[in-house]
Amino acid sequence: MGSLFTPLSWNDSGLILAGIWNTIVISVVAIVIGTILGLIIGFIRSESNKTVNLILSSLLDILRSVPLIIQLILFSTFVGAWGYPLEPFVAGSIILSLYTMAFMSEVFRSAFESVHSSMLTASRSLGLSYWQTVFYIRLPIGIRTVFPSWLGVALSVIKDSALVSVIGYMELLRTSDQLISRTQQPLEILLGVGLFYFLISYPLSLYGKHVERKMAL
Amino acid sequence: MINIQNVHKSFGDLEVLKGINLEVKKGEVLSIIGGSGSGKSTLLYCINAIEKINAGKITVDDIDVHDKATNQDKLRQKLGMVFQQWNSFPHLTVLENVALAPRIVKKMSKDEAIEIGEKELTHVGLGDKFDVYPTKMSGGQQQRLAIARALAMRPDYMLFDEITSALDPELVGEVLDTLRVLREDGMTMICVTHEIAFAREVSDNIAFFHEGIIEEMGSPDQVISNPQKETTQKFLSKVLS
Numbered sequence: 082m083g084s085l086f087t088p089l090s091w092n093d094s095g096l097i098l099a100g101i102w103n104t105i106v107i108s109v110v111a112i113v114i115g116t117i118l119g120l121i122i123g124f125i126r127s128e129s130n131k132t133v134n135l136i137l138s139s140l141l142d143i144l145r146s147v148p149l150i151i152q153l154i155l156f157s158t159f160v161g162a163w164g165y166p167l168e169p170f171v172a173g174s175i176i177l178s179l180y181t182m183a184f185m186s187e188v189f190r191s192a193f194e195s196v197h198s199s200m201l202t203a204s205r206s207l208g209l210s211y212w213q214t215v216f217y218i219r220l221p222i223g224i225r226t227v228f229p230s231w232l233g234v235a236l237s238v239i240k241d242s243a244l245v246s247v248i249g250y251m252e253l254l255r256t257s258d259q260l261i262s263r264t265q266q267p268l269e270i271l272l273g274v275g276l277f278y279f280l281i282s283y284p285l286s287l288y289g290k291h292v293e294r295k296m297a298l
Numbered sequence: 299m300i301n302i303q304n305v306h307k308s309f310g311d312l313e314v315l316k317g318i319n320l321e322v323k324k325g326e327v328l329s330i331i332g333g334s335g336s337g338k339s340t341l342l343y344c345i346n347a348i349e350k351i352n353a354g355k356i357t358v359d360d361i362d363v364h365d366k367a368t369n370q371d372k373l374r375q376k377l378g379m380v381f382q383q384w385n386s387f388p389h390l391t392v393l394e395n396v397a398l399a400p401r402i403v404k405k406m407s408k409d410e411a412i413e414i415g416e417k418e419l420t421h422v423g424l425g426d427k428f429d430v431y432p433t434k435m436s437g438g439q440q441q442r443l444a445i446a447r448a449l450a451m452r453p454d455y456m457l458f459d460e461i462t463s464a465l466d467p468e469l470v471g472e473v474l475d476t477l478r479v480l481r482e483d484g485m486t487m488i489c490v491t492h493e494i495a496f497a498r499e500v501s502d503n504i505a506f507f508h509e510g511i512i513e514e515m516g517s518p519d520q521v522i523s524n525p526q527k528e529t530t531q532k533f534l535s536k537v538l539s
Contacts (some may be wrong), residue, residue, distance in 0.1 A: 203381060204387075
């Protein structure tokens, strides 16, 4: 009897690799943009008065508290409805980057605040300007302090990127979803996908521990 | 020459400097002694433009420190400062700590900055520590590093803010020895200190601060051996006992 379903085969490897690639691309985009924006906002927060901080933290709280999946659906639906339909990759990158930024800004705020003001005074007394002190003293010392937290956020972004599948981006999870409906082999496929995320995250966290030891102050 | 004219400084309602007049000529060593809260450290911070002043005037080589037109980053290159807390930059090696400011502030080449760094570190007795990270060193060594770091900018004046106060007693000697070397070199220095014996030994002048004013000033013989004011006598008997 002929089956409606075709089992998983080597012919699917191209599709799977494309899914893996897309997962990596959107994760890297979100981590890079989220880190840059988070660094800027974290710096502004560490240097600002209470009012500015209150406004910024309320906005960031929204990004942090509303589940990512809802943000993705809301954003891509509404932007589309306003007449600007976005590619799933673009919409996903924007939301995932902003979501990452919200967490990264906290990481970098504590990075900047971890450097004691007497260290900054010592730097200024050598003739370094405000910005030279930021780039040569505050940032490098602060980053070493918060590197483990930064890595933690980055790793969770890789895993959270799976949610971008809901707006149609063909990353690994959505690819495997399609393969599952064709092959009816959910166990093998989902185990494989899970293994992939593990294989990415675990070495990175080991590497992170190694870097952390090397950078320890 | 550092010239301080009728300087007033308040933190909120608290007036910590109530009209200070001082002059330090090139090559002189001035020590400032006095109880905590007497305003002696604050004065150093004002000379270095780390703190603003409320009234009066401070000039360094005829440059008005607190004038809006003064480039304070540039001014600070004339004034080396060492603090109670040594504040080594923990992410840099000892040599990098010293070479950093010459490189990025004075835009020296890497080789020049390293040469100066090695020279100054050797000068303070850290010639064998170039590639060590400062957190691996004792407080006394880190404080000598801080001195070398300030000297590498080739300052005309050195300001020392209680630089031995946070050190274990057995480490104080090596840091004071370094100051004696600077004294021999003819460096102009203002030392805020609790080391009365040391102040008597190296200073040309000693100023005794009390509640924001200079209560007594003169040669070590005058101020420490024959204090005229009762507050000075009380203070000295407390710290010397």
